[in-house]
Amino acid sequence: MLKIYNTLAREKQTFTPIVAGKASMYVCGMTVYDYCHLGHARVMVVFDMVSRWLRASGLEVTYVRNITDIDDKIIKRANENNETIAQLTQRFIDAMDEDSAKLGVLRPDIEPRATSFVGGMLNMIAVLIEKGFAYAAANGDVYYSVNNFEGYGKLSGKSLEDLRAGERVEVDTFKKDPMDFVLWKAAKPDEPSWESPWGKGRPGWHIECSAMSAHYFGAHFDIHGGGQDLQFPHHENEIAQSEAFNGAAVHSKASHSHDGKPCQMVNYWMHNGFVRVDDEKMSKSLGNFFTIRTVLEKYDAEVVRFFILRAHYRSPLNYSDQHLDDAKVALTRLYTALRGHDVGEPTIDWQHPQAARFKDAMNDDFNTPEALAVLFDLANEVNKTKLAETARLLKSLASVLGLLQRNSDDFLQGEVTETLDVDGLIQARLTAKQSKNFAEADAIRKQLAEAGIVLEDTPQGTTWRRA
């Protein structure tokens, strides 16, 4: 039985899909105006892992991850770069695809772009106005009226009163309530815009996700994911929009549909923890972010994936070179255990005690650190017994996490870019050893070590790996 920590309930709950055997999952993806950083990498890897586990559990998964390709920052950046919005967004969508592919992230089933769903957003806004949840202001903006939605704050645990007391909300004279948020922004000159009943403009950020999830999943779906920072206001606002849209009009049981049942948008809300640098959130506004491609210049992409899955998805994850070095050594241990085992296609006997332990860990709110501990125990077993069957189980279980699927030598040796004749030197060392010329043998080994190559003598001969 899979249990998921549901942010809405603030507890782990047994996962029961709306439609037996299927799972619908929507994850808030990227706003594409820059390269993805490690925080984005975490979202992609975490929900990739989630979708893989749901599938491994036998569910037919539809995974939707959107792309926000219209927004203030995009417009600003395109102007700065003197390129069109379409050029800018496509450039960074391509970059994102490259980065995520390297991290072993499978493509979501559907990756809708906001600009393709403006019609759906306009419809949603019109219905919200009609039902009394939204109003067009004098400046041409359309706002959502938070006071009219009963459940506002239920996801983030905030009350309107507390939010207002925060006094950090800018006073906007066109809003009826400071907490009201924008559904439709009136266009400024020289900005891209769409025609609407309220004049030219463009959609607010929150309505995009409501419209896109509604398009693919309708009023009700299983899992909605995203980073912790989206809990408020983004996800809170999505709930307000979608549940109001699908429910009855204001003053006639706001958040309930006509048959009296609550029209809940999402059953399970999942939020992954932040990536931190020096115990501070990694973010663009703080400027302390590392892009995925920067990190990949120095570290193997699978090491980064391993590093992310090594921590529980809800825990904070501190980034540092030291931690990545550590992850690299750990992953090397797993690949070393698999070295020399050609195990073929993944197959898992879930009756095997270690497989069962792995499954229990994953079913416990995706406990990947525990699942990885199982892999290390299996590696130890492989090292001791040399059993191909155990090696196969190790590799098969790892495949569920998107790890250890390369040939060991590919990981341990990397691309062959040597100017040194490694094989020749190994052969020369062997000759020296055979004639007991250990000084010569050690000199060769030292020469290779200085080039970053570590030799390992085994009963089957000498192998090498990169330090």
Next chain:
RNA sequence: GGCGCGAUAGCAAAGCGGUUAUGCCGCGGCCUGCAAAGCCGUUUAGACCAGUUCGACUCUGGUUCGCGCCUCCA
């Protein structure tokens, strides 16, 4: 100020009311010509103060410290 999360050994990171987490590092041994890898063993824990309990790292309350959200943010 409001709301929430966390505090585990040198570092990272899980489970668990009583029995080895796991990885890296350190130490001892085996193996090796010597190493490396591997194997065996081993040193370092549970912020602080109370309470519940036969027994608490694990439950409850409080304290301290850290982080996050309340504004764009994955």
